[in-house]
Amino acid sequence: MEILSGIAVPGLNVVDENTRERNGKEPEISTLATIRDIEKGLEANLQECMNFLQVLTEDNSRKEIAAEWANRDERQFPELEVFHAMRPNTAPPKSATHLQEHLVFVRGVSCEFDCSTVESESSCDSNKHLFQTVSKIDLEGDNVPLRNKTAQQVHPHHDCYAVKTLPSNLLLVDERIRTLSTEPITEIPSPKLADSSTGNQNGKVSVCVRMRPFNEHEKVCPLKQVLCSQKNKVVVKDYNYLRQGNPMNKSKVESQFDVDNALDDSFLPRGNRQRKEESQRCMFEILGRPCVENSLDGFNTTIMTYGQMGSGKTYTIVGDGTTCGRGLVPRIVNELMRRVQDDQSSGVHLTIQVSYLEIYQEKVRDLLVDKKAEHTAEESGVNCSLRCTELPLIDGGGSSFFLHGQVKDQLRVREHPETGTYVESPRWKVVTAHEEMDKLLKLGAANRMLGSTISHARLSSRGHTLFTIKITKTNEKSQHTSVSHINMVDLAGSEKMALGQKPSAERTYESKYINRSLAQLNDMFTNLPNGRSNGKFVSYRSSALTMLLRESLSENSKTYLVANISPAEQDFQESIHTLRCAAKAKRIHAPPNQDPATKKQIFMKMDEEIRVLQYLISDLTKKPTPSKVAEPLRAAKETTDVAEEFRPTGETDCRRSLQEKKVQLRLPSRQQKGKPSWALNAKDRFVVHTKIT
Numbered sequence: 001m002e003i004l005s006g007i008a009v010p011g012l013n014v015v016d017e018n019t020r021e022r023n024g025k026e027p028e029i030s031t032l033a034t035i036r037d038i039e040k041g042l043e044a045n046l047q048e049c050m051n052f053l054q055v056l057t058e059d060n061s062r063k064e065i066a067a068e069w070a071n072r073d074e075r076q077f078p079e080l081e082v083f084h085a086m087r088p089n090t091a092p093p094k095s096a097t098h099l100q101e102h103l104v105f106v107r108g109v110s111c112e113f114d115c116s117t118v119e120s121e122s123s124c125d126s127n128k129h130l131f132q133t134v135s136k137i138d139l140e141g142d143n144v145p146l147r148n149k150t151a152q153q154v155h156p157h158h159d160c161y162a163v164k165t166l167p168s169n170l171l172l173v174d175e176r177i178r179t180l181s182t183e184p185i186t187e188i189p190s191p192k193l194a195d196s197s198t199g200n201q202n203g204k205v206s207v208c209v210r211m212r213p214f215n216e217h218e219k220v221c222p223l224k225q226v227l228c229s230q231k232n233k234v235v236v237k238d239y240n241y242l243r244q245g246n247p248m249n250k251s252k253v254e255s256q257f258d259v260d261n262a263l264d265d266s267f268l269p270r271g272n273r274q275r276k277e278e279s280q281r282c283m284f285e286i287l288g289r290p291c292v293e294n295s296l297d298g299f300n301t302t303i304m305t306y307g308q309m310g311s312g313k314t315y316t317i318v319g320d321g322t323t324c325g326r327g328l329v330p331r332i333v334n335e336l337m338r339r340v341q342d343d344q345s346s347g348v349h350l351t352i353q354v355s356y357l358e359i360y361q362e363k364v365r366d367l368l369v370d371k372k373a374e375h376t377a378e379e380s381g382v383n384c385s386l387r388c389t390e391l392p393l394i395d396g397g398g399s400s401f402f403l404h405g406q407v408k409d410q411l412r413v414r415e416h417p418e419t420g421t422y423v424e425s426p427r428w429k430v431v432t433a434h435e436e437m438d439k440l441l442k443l444g445a446a447n448r449m450l451g452s453t454i455s456h457a458r459l460s461s462r463g464h465t466l467f468t469i470k471i472t473k474t475n476e477k478s479q480h481t482s483v484s485h486i487n488m489v490d491l492a493g494s495e496k497m498a499l500g501q502k503p504s505a506e507r508t509y510e511s512k513y514i515n516r517s518l519a520q521l522n523d524m525f526t527n528l529p530n531g532r533s534n535g536k537f538v539s540y541r542s543s544a545l546t547m548l549l550r551e552s553l554s555e556n557s558k559t560y561l562v563a564n565i566s567p568a569e570q571d572f573q574e575s576i577h578t579l580r581c582a583a584k585a586k587r588i589h590a591p592p593n594q595d596p597a598t599k600k601q602i603f604m605k606m607d608e609e610i611r612v613l614q615y616l617i618s619d620l621t622k623k624p625t626p627s628k629v630a631e632p633l634r635a636a637k638e639t640t641d642v643a644e645e646f647r648p649t650g651e652t653d654c655r656r657s658l659q660e661k662k663v664q665l666r667l668p669s670r671q672q673k674g675k676p677s678w679a680l681n682a683k684d685r686f687v688v689h690t691k692i693t
């Protein structure tokens with residue numbers, strides 16, 4: 001055993017000499033650097049631990065655990081313990097870099113690793129269902145035992161990294177430990193899903209919070225913002241205040257928000273495809289599947305992502321372009337296409353069309369314009385006949401034209417007294433295969449307005465995007481057609497300028513539009529009717545964004561809002577702002593005017609009425625068939641015979657007799673002078689009109 005200079009902390013385990021011998025090399029520098037970095041946070045640990053213990057003792061169900069943590073004798077502990085609880089199917093750290101990735105999430109870890117063996121040791125008694133105690137981690141070896149044991153016992157949505165160092169009783173426990181349920185977990189619960197049939201029952205907008213992983217820049221200084229989800233609440237903590245001020249002043253340190261779902265991806269190791277796939281699939285189960293069900297029931301649905309720049313909004317909606325990182329749009333379309341095939345056998349025909357728009361500086365742009373192809377077509381004269389005429393690729397005919405050699409991609413927002421606000425003639429593309437969908441997403445991504453900003457080196461969206469899926473459902477038997485829309489709105493991120501920052505004039509101009517429209521959306525959330533008030537005047541017309549979202553937040557539509565937040569401590573204020581906005585949206589209360597069941601019944605009744613009317617119309621417009629004519633003719637002949645019979649007794653008697661024998665008329669409107677006429681009444685009975693002259 002050898003203590004590495006500059007890293008050693010009293011009482012900590014050190015790198016095993018045997019490992020060095022076995023590997024024949026020094027521990028990786030990157031690992032050591034990380035340890036030095038995180039060592040700096042040691043002083044803050046005590047504060048955090050106090051805070052942690054405070055939370056534990058406040059919560060009755062966790063008192064026992066807290067007591068145990070607090071009272072344990074130092075000597076009972078090995079020098080270093082890593083409590084590592086993982087999500088199912090997650091491989092434990094396998095390499096130094098991987099381990100670094102795991103530990104970098106733990107604030108102020110001051111430790112070294114025993115790299116000799118891999119062992120999953122006894123569980124921690126008090127909460128054995130939640131943790132596995134791992135006293136040794138082998139960076140090189142095969143960690144199968146650890147994986148097997150932990151994977152089955154941990155809540156799939158919460159994982160924890162807890163590293164305890166001695167000689168202090170408890171120097172650090174990752175705050176995320178609090179997200180773990182204290183109940184013994186015997187089986188892995190299924191993800192908590194939004195109610196698929198009716199969306200959020202109590203309010204109009206269902207809110208889901210999603211925390212993205214640390215990015216490269218944030219990993220260098222591991223500042224962890226805490227997001228704990230407790231039942232339907234998320235709690236965010238202000239570490240900055242905690243360090244400076246009184247940790248017992250709880251109201252200033254932590255903020256609580258009501259939500260419907262929370263997804264913490266901050267533990268996601270970069271490049272781990274399985275975890276990515278799992279997280280994106282979870283998002284689909286929470287929001288995407290209910291959306292599909294709602295839309296097939298005839299409801300319009302909207303999913304909005306709201307958050308600061310780089311918080312993962314586009315990742316949630318579209319994904320990152322990889323197969324495992326596919327976002328909601330491709331997954332929803334896939335599910336719809338699967339349903340198309342299933343429903344074909346039951347006589348229901350589904351058509352899926354998509355449009356992709358962007359609101360950039362208050363102008364609506366069509367992102368599905370393939371400018372290259374359309375320019376080429378125009379230059380080669382192929383589309384000459386289409387100049388200034390409607391292009392046939394839009395549903396029912398659209399109005400994008402070639403003007404002065406340019407492809408028009410700007411569209412107008414209009415209002416219809418009955419159907420509400422709509423965008424004039426966007427390109428609707430029919431999607432029948434996954435490949436088509438991928439192509440359209442690529443085309444849209446290429447046409448989006450992106451730009452690098454000061455705080456984010458990567459390209460950032462400079463406008464809001466609106467991806468709409470139009471589902472047309474036709475029942476082949478009844479010929480009934482219903483249309484519903486799924487709108488997916490990827491809002492541009494707000495960015496606050498820090499003092500001393502000098503963005504370009506263009507970026508400032510764009511930010512002005514983005515921030516103004518987001519502020520107007522925020523106002524809309526405040527002013528719409530909610531649990532507290534009946535609402536105030538909402539000026540939908542103040543921006544293109546609010547105009548287009550108007551339908552989404554009214555009556556026959558269900559809305560889901562994803563509040564994307566960053567895990568980094570420096571983004572605390574932005575996260576609070578996002579969560580406040582989400583909380584406002586959650587309070588909006590304008591329940592749909594009809595539930596799907598009632599709507600179905602009404603549709604059926606209307607179908608029936610239409611069928612009866614169609615039958616009557618066709619029968620009335622048709623020429624009378626011989627069988628239908630026979631009856632009136634026979635009646636007419638009868639009356640003529642009577643007339644003949646009574647001719648000698650005089651006309652007066654004859655009239656009287658005829659009156660008596662006259663066939664009763666039910667619909668006497670179409671009498672013809674001197675001729676017997678007939679009509680078909682609603683009960684399909686013939687009546688005869690006879691006029692005696």
Ligand SMILES: Nc1ncnc2c1ncn2[C@@H]1O[C@H](COP(=O)(O)OP(=O)(O)OP(=O)(O)O)[C@@H](O)[C@H]1O
Nearest residue numbers: 212265309310311312313314315320460461492493
């Ligand atoms: N949950 C997540 N899991 C893995 N990676 C994520 C997650 N969320 C975001 N990322 C990654 O973070 C980066 C930023 O995400 P994204 O572009 O979606 O942010 P954004 O909020 O749309 O940003 P902007 O508003 O600036 O356009 C991307 O590289 C993305 O792959």
